[in-house]
Amino acid sequence: MNLPAHCPQMRYWLFKSEPESYGFEHLHDDRQTAWSGVRNFQARNFMLEMRIGDEGFFYHSNIKDPAIVGIVRVVREAHADLTALDPKSTYYDPRATPDKPIWQLVDVAYERALPRPVTLTELRAHAPLAGMPLVQRGTRLSVQPVSPTQWKAILHMSERSPKVFRSSPGNARGAGARPAR
């Protein structure tokens, strides 16, 4: 079933990455990339559901202030992640064979940066986003769906000044601490 890119069935996603290994800036330079290395069945299955034209958030994990920083677009649907077959790859999986490569990836293209990063702290503080796997403690899902409502809410947040969080004394620092005006 081939649907046009603007079809109402378009879905939204979120991709996690550690900026040290592959950050949004890398994607900006590369313009697009194959999202290799997903080794979790749930995450893989979400990639199987992705269609060309779907949009996703790019999330920076494992840093001091984890945050959603930009938007990507799915430009190629799921196909075999051949890094699983390569013994020299860090993503090598000895169970994978050419016939059954097990793991899949999609290609995503750089779309645009958000007006400003939206931090995990902010996402957690926004009650309507409580259902996101991302904000649920302990959830490590590296590829996950985002509902249209959640998508809009986060875009909206990125278009406004961040609220000040004073959950800990050391938190009133940096740009995030400036009052909205």
Next chain:
DNA sequence: GCCAACGTTGGC
């Protein structure tokens, strides 16, 4: 660097 929360593995 710590450690909680997961997913995976393997003994039984």
Next chain:
DNA sequence: GCCAACGTTGGC
């Protein structure tokens, strides 16, 4: 098929 041990993720 249960579940303890283990490795990994990722926020803090």
